[in-house]
Amino acid sequence: MINQIRKKENLLRLVFMIVMVIMLVPFFGMKKETQAAQAFEITAPANNGLIGAGCFDIKWSPAVGSSVKNYKLYIDGQLIATTSDTSYEYYTTNVKMYTAYVTAEYNNGTSKSTETITFGVTKKGLCANEEMARYLEPVEMNMGWYYNWAAYPHTYESYKTMEYVPMIWGTGNEGSISYVAENGYKHLLAYNEPDAGGDIGGSNIDVNTAIGHWNNFLGHDYVLGTPAPSLSPSWDNGVWFRTFMNGINHDTVDFIALHCYYWQYTGKEAAETFLREVVDKTYEMYHKPIWITEFAVYGWPHNDVEHIESVKEFMKTAIDGLNARPYVERYAWFSFNSTNETNGIASLYNYETGDLTELGRLYVEYGNPEGYVQLPLKGQEYTLFSGTRNTLLDDAVTIKDEIYENFVRKSGVSVVSTSDEGSDTGADKAIDSDIGTRWASAQKVDPSGLTIDLGQIINLKQINIIWETASAREYDIEVSSDGQTFTRIAEERDGISYNYKNDTMILDKMVNARYIRINGTSRNTEYGYSIWDIAVYGKSIDTKPEIITSDKVKIEGYQISAVKGGSRVIGSVEPQINNARVLKWGFIYALDSSEGQNFNVDDRDIRIDSDNEYVRVFETSDQGNSNAVLGESSTAMYFVRTMLFASTTEKEFTTKYKVRAYAQLQNGEYVYSNVCTFSVYNISDYLYRNKKMSNLLSHEYLYNNILKVVNPSYKKVDFEWSNILAK
Structure with missing residues (x-):
């Protein structure tokens, strides 16, 4: 289907291009000082990263010192494996956050463990060729894997941290099978829509030819998927795939790849039909894990306000259903371009800018592992410095001739805490405009913190925190527009302790935020965390930028x-x-x-x-x-x-x-x-x-x-x- 879509995109661009530019919640990074790599540590998955569900490898560096007897891998505190290797293939389709560490047992009876890492397992993926992917920031997409209908990954640097799944698009690409095997890719997708003609994006392969060529894929150490048909094998017209499966040994298949597009059929009912009639019935036919490598609802332009809510309902219902099914390993929504006049309603982003659509933001934010916090982008920074202040923070600050208001002073602001030491040190004391009162958390509890609800989304520029002596040695500042998905925008990793310490964090670029979470992860004292005053400086989201006009x-x-x-x-x-x-x-x-x-x-x-x-x-x-x-x-x-x-x-x-x-x-x-x-x-x-x-x-x-x-x-x-x- 992809070739057909690109032809349509090019034709539409010759006529006109409609771009609905939507303001996005930006993602920000920070300066970090990192310690030298430890001699014995988990190297994959990345700490606080996302990994695609199904089969994936947990890897660690060799322990040094005495000779190693074996390694023990623990996930969520449970012993999973004892091995002499420095990697272990783990399988799960449970979308959640996991912890992992490895213990090396030496022949002399001693042992040593890695630090514990946290990682999230997700089924969500991205399908985008080189042109479609050019302006995306994949780290912002909250996905664990991607593919591009090719056997070679994107050349863009930003994609190198995400798992790539190669594809042998048609019989003419089978020469790349050896490249895939030699480079150690974990998974391989077979032919793309072989039951469809090239004019609509299919590889157009005779089913008997595909059966005869199947042995070319075998004998390698990757997880192998079937060809992905355009027509579901569970449908009456899904003859190609059924014939293919009847002609090969099912034991050579590790998972089944499916595509599904609904023309102007959307909402919860359509999603439930998709789950029942396509996903469930295909699984019942073959009892193999399922990948949905393309699916979408189409038939309306991007700006069709009448149907966008029902398309969002379809996506949410489908994601919930796919995440809940243990035999579904992965899925990827196909994003038409937002400029596509016929199918743009299914767009996740604009190909020419990378800007996410309303549906794209939903795909990014919905169905993630509970507790996952997005990491900021590299190269985007903030400034952190500390001083002493024993008076209330100002109602406004000026930065480079721009005035930013303290929105904590506005009406409708509320705050909640993870814990309070007592009734006179509740969360509200941190924002009550009284420098003589303070919030204090329960003692000796990590993590602990506050979440401020400003009651409105603002453009955030600066945050100030006046700490009591019981301050944080390490803490994160996280923000959210919806109170569900939080992004870390700043961190302190070496805070010292003194009374009335005023931490100032100024973002190089403003970020949209309604909820501000101060999450203390390590204390400076044996007590808890305590804050005298907090300020959140920014601009109203309604502030209009200057319009430059010209008679030219x-x-x-x-x-x-x-x-x-x-x-x-x-x-x-x-x-x-x-x-x-x-x-x-x-x-x-x-x-x-x-x-x-x-x-x-x-x-x-x-x-x-x-x-x-x-x-x-x-x-x-x-x-x-x-x-x-x-x-x-x-x-x-x-x-x-x-x-x-x-x-x-x-x-x-x-x-x-x-x-x-x-x-x-x-x-x-x-x-x-x-x-x-x-x-x-x-x-x-x-x-x-x-x-x-x-x-x-x-x-x-x-x-x-x-x-x-x-x-x-x-x-x-x-x-x-x-x-x-x-x-």
């Missing part, structure tokens, strides 16, 4: 297309603005009012990065550019956008829109035109009364198809040809 990007006017049945906006942009070359241009539309309802779209919301649900961005493609001079400037580039009428009703023609043109400059800045307001009726009325249409048929089209629909008593105007000459 304009809305020139409007047209009505009688041939296509739509309205057209004409814009212009000069090749250079503010001494910078213009790279891209287009229009931004906003819904202003309809049938007496005002949608209150502020002009400042009409921008390229708007998160307003009534705003849409349309980048101009080559077909949208015009060689004609449609305005006064002879140096400008002119471009148009035609919006076809969705209906021929009064509502369609009287709905008012706002529109502005935009230009992206070589330096990354965006420059905008002024905002104009129009309706189809107003455009038609002007063109008709002023006899601006190019021929009589178009003139009559305005009267009969638009003007009389809105106003049945509209006065007819004769069309005059006197100003049109043939030369």
Whole structure:
């Protein structure tokens, strides 16, 4: 299916590209000082990392010193294996957080253990080829594995920490089987949709050919999956796969790979049908573990607000069901591009920017192991410093001429703690605007902490904590927008103890947050943790960025297309603005009012990065550019956008829109035109009364198809040809 989708994406880009840019909760990293690697430690999985469910290896470095008799692997405190090797293949499909450590037993009767690591097992994966994956940050995706319909991993550095699963896409790729085996990949996927033609992304392999070639996959030390059919073997038309399985030895198959796409069938009912009729029935047929390597709901564009909630319901129901089934090892949602006019509703992200969609954020945040905290990205930093302060923290701070408010001082803020030492040292004492009161946790309990609910999502810039002597030697600052999924944005690993110590953490980049969690993991004293005051500085999420306008990007006017049945906006942009070359241009539309309802779209919301649900961005493609001079400037580039009428009703023609043109400059800045307001009726009325249409048929089209629909008593105007000459 992937080839078919990419062909559709390329075709759509030739017509136009719709990008709905949604504000994301960013993920931030920090500076860290790391100790030298220990001589004896677990090397895989990564501590606090995610690993794909099913079979995976737990690895450790050799213990040094006396000769080793054996190693003992403990998971969740239970002895799992005794071995002389430095790795062990572990199997689980239970999505949860695990702990692990290894003890080396020496021949002289002594022993030594690694430090305990924590890791999460997830079934979620990512399917994305090189082009689709280019702008994603995989560490943000909360997935344990990925594949790309190829036998070789992505070349991008950011993917090297995630498990890669190679695929032999078709018979012509079987020469790569030896590469997969020699490089020690744990799993291998076989042919992609061999029951489908190449025009829709399938490898189009005769089933008898596939049976005859199956021996080429055998005899290697990887976990082998079946070909992934486009049609489920549990369906009546799933003949290819059933024939294939009848022609091979089932013992050569380690798991079954499935694809499933539902056309305009979504919601909880559709997900339950998918789980019952595709997943469960296929398992009942073969009793082999299941991988769903592509699945999605499609048939609507990305901005189809009528169906997005039901698609989200489908995803949540499917994830819950797949996670609960012990015979399901892994799954990967197929993400169409958000610009796909037919199937964009299934998009997780925009291929050209990597920006997650609303559905993408759900896929990232839902179904993770309980207790998993996302680690921040490398290269994104914060500044941490300490001082002494015995007065309340300020109501606002200024950083690089920007003012940030203390949102702890706002109304509607609440706080909860993991424990309180007593009734007079409750969690509320840390935010009660009284420097003489403090929160104190129960003594000698690690971890312990506070979670502040600001009551609103803000752009967070700085956090201050005034500690009592019973302070944290080590603690994390974690944030969340929903109170469920937390991201660690800062940490202290060497805090010292003194009364009224004021820790200041300033983020290099702001992050969206409603919940702030201070999680103490190691104490400085034999007591608990105690805090005098806390401040959370940031900006309201409603703060609008500055809009830069220029008369070198304009809305020139409007047209009505009688041939296509739509309205057209004409814009212009000069090749250079503010001494910078213009790279891209287009229009931004906003819904202003309809049938007496005002949608209150502020002009400042009409921008390229708007998160307003009534705003849409349309980048101009080559077909949208015009060689004609449609305005006064002879140096400008002119471009148009035609919006076809969705209906021929009064509502369609009287709905008012706002529109502005935009230009992206070589330096990354965006420059905008002024905002104009129009309706189809107003455009038609002007063109008709002023006899601006190019021929009589178009003139009559305005009267009969638009003007009389809105106003049945509209006065007819004769069309005059006197100003049109043939030369």
